[in-house]
Amino acid sequence: MEYIVIIIVALVAISVFRYFRQKNYLKTLTEEQFREGYRKAQLIDVREPQEFERGHILGARNIPVTQLKQRLIELRKDKPVYLYCQSGSRSARAAQLLHKKGYEDISQLKGGFKKWTGKVKTK
Template structure:
């Protein structure tokens, strides 16, 4: 029983550490803030292709989180990167990877695509 309590505390501490560290390099933007800057940025949808095909923000490129490491050459370090996924967790993981690879201006859409009310394109 004591072990479970210690394990839970350690997991909670690690989660809090990651959350606060992420705030140093990832900006979480409201839809209005996101809309203001995404046309000047690299707009990346990190969802899987089938999700992207069902609907995505107009002008977005699909680089799924599962392919991000292999496709980093498609992203420029000198331009802002705007990320989004369905709800926010995958874009956070993508931001962590980009940060480790030297990208500095990284933002994500608060609430993800499911909260987006702007223009959408679907196949």
């Protein structure tokens, strides 16, 4: 029983640590804040291609988080990177990878695409 408590406490501590560390390099923006800056940024949809085709933010490029490591050459380090996925977990994972690779100006859409009310393009 003691081991279970120790494991739970350790997992919570790790989650809290990751959350605060992530806040140092990833800005989570409201839709309004996201709209203000995404045209001057590299707008990246990190969802899978079939999700992207069903609808995406106008002007976004699709680089799935599963392909991001192989496709880093497509992103510039000197321009802001605006990320989004369906709800926010994949864009956070993508931001972590970009941060490790030296990208500094990284933002994500709070709530992800499912909360987006702006213009959408479908294929």
